[in-house]
Amino acid sequence: MELIQQLVNGISLGSIYALIALGYTMVYGIVRLINFAHGDVFMIGSFVGFYAVTMLGVGFFPALLLAMAACAVLGVLIERIAYKPLRNATRIAVLITAIGVSLLIEYVMIYLRGAQPEAYPGALLPGGNIKLFGVVVSSQSLFILGTSLALMILLQFIVHRTKIGKAMRAVSHDAEAARLMGINVDNTISATFAVGSALAGAAGVIFGIYYTKIDPLMGILPGLKAFVAAVLGGIGIIPGAMVGGLLLGVIESLVSGLGYSLWRDGVAFVILILILIFRPAGLFGKNVREKV
Amino acid sequence: MATWKRTRGFWVSIILVFAFFAVVQWLIASGMLNIFYVNTLFFMAINVILAVSLHLIIGITGQFSIGHAGFFAVGAYASAIMTMKLQLPFAVGIAAAGVAAALAGLLIGVPSLRLKGDYLAIATLGFGEIVRIALLNIDYVGGASGMTVTHMTTWPWVFACLLATIVVIANFTNSTHGRACISIREDEIAADAMGINTTYYKVAAFAIGSFFAGIAGALYAHHFYIIQPSNFGFLKSFDILIFVVLGGLGSLSGAVVAAVLLTVVSTFLQNYPETRMIIYSLVLILVMLYRPKGLMGTKELTSLFKWRKAAQGGMNHDNKNTVA
Numbered sequence: 001m002e003l004i005q006q007l008v009n010g011i012s013l014g015s016i017y018a019l020i021a022l023g024y025t026m027v028y029g030i031v032r033l034i035n036f037a038h039g040d041v042f043m044i045g046s047f048v049g050f051y052a053v054t055m056l057g058v059g060f061f062p063a064l065l066l067a068m069a070a071c072a073v074l075g076v077l078i079e080r081i082a083y084k085p086l087r088n089a090t091r092i093a094v095l096i097t098a099i100g101v102s103l104l105i106e107y108v109m110i111y112l113r114g115a116q117p118e119a120y121p122g123a124l125l126p127g128g129n130i131k132l133f134g135v136v137v138s139s140q141s142l143f144i145l146g147t148s149l150a151l152m153i154l155l156q157f158i159v160h161r162t163k164i165g166k167a168m169r170a171v172s173h174d175a176e177a178a179r180l181m182g183i184n185v186d187n188t189i190s191a192t193f194a195v196g197s198a199l200a201g202a203a204g205v206i207f208g209i210y211y212t213k214i215d216p217l218m219g220i221l222p223g224l225k226a227f228v229a230a231v232l233g234g235i236g237i238i239p240g241a242m243v244g245g246l247l248l249g250v251i252e253s254l255v256s257g258l259g260y261s262l263w264r265d266g267v268a269f270v271i272l273i274l275i276l277i278f279r280p281a282g283l284f285g286k287n288v289r290e291k292v
Numbered sequence: 293m294a295t296w297k298r299t300r301g302f303w304v305s306i307i308l309v310f311a312f313f314a315v316v317q318w319l320i321a322s323g324m325l326n327i328f329y330v331n332t333l334f335f336m337a338i339n340v341i342l343a344v345s346l347h348l349i350i351g352i353t354g355q356f357s358i359g360h361a362g363f364f365a366v367g368a369y370a371s372a373i374m375t376m377k378l379q380l381p382f383a384v385g386i387a388a389a390g391v392a393a394a395l396a397g398l399l400i401g402v403p404s405l406r407l408k409g410d411y412l413a414i415a416t417l418g419f420g421e422i423v424r425i426a427l428l429n430i431d432y433v434g435g436a437s438g439m440t441v442t443h444m445t446t447w448p449w450v451f452a453c454l455l456a457t458i459v460v461i462a463n464f465t466n467s468t469h470g471r472a473c474i475s476i477r478e479d480e481i482a483a484d485a486m487g488i489n490t491t492y493y494k495v496a497a498f499a500i501g502s503f504f505a506g507i508a509g510a511l512y513a514h515h516f517y518i519i520q521p522s523n524f525g526f527l528k529s530f531d532i533l534i535f536v537v538l539g540g541l542g543s544l545s546g547a548v549v550a551a552v553l554l555t556v557v558s559t560f561l562q563n564y565p566e567t568r569m570i571i572y573s574l575v576l577i578l579v580m581l582y583r584p585k586g587l588m589g590t591k592e593l594t595s596l597f598k599w600r601k602a603a604q605g606g607m608n609h610d611n612k613n614t615v616a
Binding site: 032090093099100104108227265272273 | 421
């Protein structure tokens with residue numbers, strides 16, 4: 001039973017990773033950029049949710065929507081100011097800029113409000129535990145899982161059933177050809193950043209409810225792990241990010257369940273290096289030959 | 293006299309270097325530099341070693357590594373174990389630090405055979421984190437509370453290590469091997485097609501760069517009395533990265549100047565850590581937006597002097613197209 005309990009915890013944690021990983025994978029798929037600032041967008045989302053609840057006194061869903069909207073705007077701003085001028089620059093220049101943006105968001109946040117952590121209000125979601133076949137599942141984690149799943153289904157709908165989703169897929173396939181076909185590539189890239197960042201914002205609010213403690217540097221580790229999840233599933237592949245996130249969450253919970261909780265953060269990076277060595281395209285990816 | 297003309301630069305630099313060493317040694321011995329300035333000076337030298345060693349990996353070989361603090365940590369702990377646990381002399385500690393870090397460099401260099409660009413960056417970042425988490429969990433080295441280390445770092449040691457780092461890496465860059473590394477930076481596929489063993493040179497650059505990062509770690513550990521895993525997080529890696537980026541990707545003297553300048557800046561901003569990080573991040577973004585090659589580009593400081601250029605002819609890679 002202990003094992004199933006850990007599995008349930010792992011899936012809740014994994015759904016948070018999956019939500020962040022979706023943003024990474026979408027952005028990477030479309031502009032081939034590791035958006036290091038993504039974890040910090042997640043942090044901002046968490047704080048927007050926190051302030052919405054404590055200062056405006058709204059409930060869970062309005063807070064979630066507010067955080068998603070704020071993060072979408074932030075994501076587009078980051079893209080327009082920092083990444084767009086570097087569209088044709090070297091990979092190293094873009095990566096260094098992304099690191100710079102990440103540090104900037106973190107330390108501006110610390111500058112504005114200090115580095116002290118904040119405790120999320122607990123009574124946002126209905127409490128109580130549900131017993132299922134001898135396993136105690138908190139209704140909170142079911143709620144979290146439900147919200148994440150709903151968001152992922154919504155994303156699938158956007159990407160596969162709407163016009164902007166079609167444009168995203170076209171640009172990620174071949175930006176030049178898409179431009180020739182009359183697709184506004186810049187707007188499509190902005191839309192991708194908006195959607196990805198909104199998901200990260202939602203993940204931030206969910207994370208706050210699940211772990212109660214939030215602070216300005218909280219985005220770093222979940223951000224990196226979500227990247228690991230995206231690589232694990234195959235970067236650029238949306239279902240891959242979901243599966244990778246869930247898998248990583250479950251593995252981490254199992255590792256802590258076995259009594260190695262201090263090694264938990266290390267395991268994610270070991271998985272990353274192993275995946276990169278043995279299956280660099282990820283679990284769902286196909287190996288693409290390099291063109292000269 | 294022709295020999296004198298050719299070797300003039302060499303002898304002048306040797307005299308300048310030893311004069312600098314003697315002056316600082318005299319200032320420290322006579323107590324004219326107080327402890328604050330000595331600390332800053334040592335920290336400056338350690339940062340220069342780190343910057344130059346990362347410069348070899350990123351600037352010369354073009355391998356984007358952002359886990360340099362990991363090698364730094366390996367060196368610091370390896371040397372501390374040698375001197376504190378095994379009671380061996382400091383020299384052995386320094387050597388062990390270099391060797392241990394170089395082995396770690398080989399370890400991370402091997403996956404780098406298959407990885408490029410972003411993936412290598414994230415793998416090295418992961419490696420740095422693995423080192424930190426491992427140190428956090430090993431009780432032999434004190435876990436989170438760290439290790440206490442006696443103070444052994446003196447100016448002659450710091451200076452000797454600094455000089456060795458710069459001389460080795462500058463000579464490596466100007467050798468056949470260095471040319472091969474530069475060709476990998478410029479275009480790896482073309483270099484491979486020209487018969488350069490890219491794998492070998494990438495791993496070699498990693499090993500040499502991490503060797504010197506390890507030595508910097510030994511100096512650091514024996515100067516600051518205590519080492520903790522939290523000193524070696526990826527913020528430290530980013531600190532080192534910004535030296536190299538600001539100085540110019542591919543400029544050794546640029547890395548040195550940037551490391552010295554930024555150490556001074558961060559000493560003055562010690563009481564305002566957020567401001568320091570905000571400035572650092574803005575500098576990173578603005579330099580990349582407006583001057584993506586860094587302040588010095590691939591130019592060296594020496595190429596600013598005309599007579600050096602004339603004397604060295606084609607030897608100096610001072611123009612933009614490094615490998616023509």
